[in-house]
Amino acid sequence: MRLFVQIILGIFVLVLLGLAIFLVPPHLQTQGIEPDLPNEQALRDLMTAQDGPIAVHYLLTASQDVRGRQLAHTTFLVEWANGNLFAIDVGMDEAGAADFAELMAGISGGGEAQFFGTLGEQLGSELERVKGIGFTHLHIDHTQGTTSFCDARGTGTDLLQTNDQRDAHNFNTVEGAEIVEKSCLSRGTLDGREVLTNDAFPGLGLIALGGHTPGSTLFAVGLKGHLWLFSGDTTNTKADLVNNKGKGFLYSGIFVPENTGRTEDLRLWLTGLDTHDDIDVVVSHDLEALLATGMPSFGQ
């Protein structure tokens, strides 16, 4: 009996050790990524960019009931007067969405899932207008749809991406990074320090965040009179953002190695910005909070 207990204990210690060896490097990596954040005025400057964007729309590619709330897989489309569109995140194709729904069912009680069509299917002939794409981060639920996008679109779309997002990966981002790397997207240049811009997309800014993943990026869109901030998965719900609530040890410690000090800094920073009437912070997966902002869906 004593030997049996010793064997079980030994296995337990080995599993813990294996987990530590596996998890320590990605945690150390993400702890080291805390780029300077811009001040409010630097973000507001996007609102006065010449020939800036005229609208932002959302498009729902898939959603899943997770313990009573809708976990949405959204794409955001920024529109300019010349007809150009920039897509923030691309969601998944139908098979990818089904796989992800199954994963969510296993780890966090995800229920019934719905698929509404890829970005290409939903945009149809308007797809040609998409001249740029950016990702809030490289997790598969934000990037897997790149392949079907490219199949439908061909070349002609620029990728705007921070250096951290291109270079710093962990076990959760390598798959998405590879999809993006091998895709039809060609990397565009970025100028600036805290707020990175590209002349082809005036009024659009990228801000390196880290926190959720090493390459997590905030997309800021300055319309005349309104600033939209797309925070990706820094939090999973708007309520968690506003209430400064983290995701818990299992999520941030094991499943998705996060820099939790950084995600807390970001929650506080973003909540402060969100208190202004002319600024909205959008949380990628929170459909209810998105609808409450009044953002129109594409084609609406």
Ligand SMILES: [Zn+2]
């Ligand atoms: Zn996500």
